[in-house]
Amino acid sequence: MLNEKIREILAKEGAATFATVGKDGPHLAATWNSYITVWSMNELLIPVGGLHETEANVKMNNNVQLILASKEVHGMHGPGAGYVLKGQAKFESFGGRFEQVKSRFPWARAVMVFQPADVKQLV
């Protein structure tokens, strides 16, 4: 699921934007590629500073979409690779995943655990 190309993208700095669904429609938020940890082969850990609206949305509807892309990674048509990942997320404020994230980002109040179920290369 989280293939070599996605790991290459995560190794380049850039914005990683994700969408949740709220009562007024989609809600966008973002983190940086360098803040994302690949965990146990099929989970992405995102440190949670703010993300209050994302968290409230996930409580009602845990579907999350995330785009990971970098112009510095070779894609389907030359420079530039990008993926859309669809899956489910949960927020955790204790346990191993949280401790891992907290050790890298002391400001993290929680971790958003994202489990992609569907991964599609865009470019």
Add this chain to the structure above:
Amino acid sequence: MLNEKIREILAKEGAATFATVGKDGPHLAATWNSYITVWSMNELLIPVGGLHETEANVKMNNNVQLILASKEVHGMHGPGAGYVLKGQAKFESFGGRFEQVKSRFPWARAVMVFQPADVKQLV
């Protein structure tokens, strides 16, 4: 609306991810910062290669959200600035905006004209 900091972000390469609303919920797509043209002070032009689902969604609901961010631009807490822009979009396949985009991107089949109405700095 499209302030100096946003122009600084656009001058750095990176993924620019946007959301539309479809019948099955939010749909994410992306372009590169370097592909975006600032037009007439308050419009962003995005060249359209694929974007078929985005186009279909915009016909039904023209609300678009876009995140522009770069870790290379100084933000509210040091390195890294990002904005969420909310507004309306339309697709055009002729006229001045299209010609402008087509001259830079010969593969463009249309231009997505995005008019942000609400701009919020995230970081």
